[in-house]
Amino acid sequence: MTFFQSLTYDHEILDNAAGTLVSLVKSMNNGAEVINKISQLINFFQNYMIEYHIVKEEWLINELIGMQIPADHGPLYYYNFEHKEHQKQIDNIKKHLVDENKREALLSLTLKFCTDLWEHIDKENSVLFPESEKVIGAAKTSRLNKHLEENNNMYDKVLKQICIEIIQQYPPVISLPESIRGDGCTSCRFYDGRCNGIELEWWSDYQWEDLFERE
Numbered sequence: 501m502t503f504f505q506s507l508t509y510d511h512e513i514l515d516n517a518a519g520t521l522v523s524l525v526k527s528m529n530n531g532a533e534v535i536n537k538i539s540q541l542i543n544f545f546q547n548y549m550i551e552y553h554i555v556k557e558e559w560l561i562n563e564l565i566g567m568q569i570p571a572d573h574g575p576l577y578y579y580n581f582e583h584k585e586h587q588k589q590i591d592n593i594k595k596h597l598v599d600e601n602k603r604e605a606l607l608s609l610t611l612k613f614c615t616d617l618w619e620h621i622d623k624e625n626s627v628l629f630p631e632s633e634k635v636i637g638a639a640k641t642s643r644l645n646k647h648l649e650e651n652n653n654m655y656d657k658v659l660k661q662i663c664i665e666i667i668q669q670y671p672p673v674i675s676l677p678e679s680i681r682g683d684g685c686t687s688c689r690f691y692d693g694r695c696n697g698i699e700l701e702w703w704s705d706y707q708w709e710d711l712f713e714r715e
């Protein structure tokens with residue numbers, strides 16, 4: 501599996517894991533087993549998403565920064581911003597899980613985490629990955645593939661397997677009224693004046709000139 505394929509594959513699991521987390525939190529009255537599964541999924545998000553998947557995305561972001569693509573504004577800034585937000589959301593969910601009096605707050609935190617993560621996945625799949633693949637070149641791509649080979653350890657496979665089993669046992673919600681899914685920068689919550697989208701924030705003159713040949 502190539503570096504970019506692995507990121508997209510991670511997203512399929514993370515997308516479903518977020519939906520399953522919502523299903524589980526909605527059925528928490530079913531007792532200790534459900535709480536145990538929620539803990540396992542939170543462990544998955546911490547160890548697989550934060551400490552493995554996002555680390556891989558940081559390798560990519562660092563390669564892009566090395567190509568003078570800005571990270572203090574625009575898409576790279578907001579990808580990094582959201583990665584930090586994911587960590588805070590997971591910490592918060594974990595805190596609320598141990599307190600039986602905070603079930604309502606736990607549900608609203610989980611719904612927000614799920615909708616934010618789905619939006620994040622949509623824009624990485626439709627903007628970050630395809631745009632990066634176009635500009636990054638063969639040498640950097642093979643460096644990323646090599647990094648992946650060297651860091652693809654058994655622990656990640658075990659975590660992924662546990663998560664897949666929980667998803668099969670507790671099917672994910674596939675949509676939420678709070679969530680609007682879609683491709684491209686215009687579906688992003690920061691495309692409201694805070695970020696002007698990939699073309700204006702990121703593209704060089706060369707990319708504009710080359711537009712019709714690349715399409």
Ligand SMILES: [Fe+2]
Pocket residue numbers: 554557579583620624
């Ligand atoms: Fe990400």
Ligand SMILES: [Fe+2]
Pocket residue numbers: 511553557621624
């Ligand atoms: Fe991602």
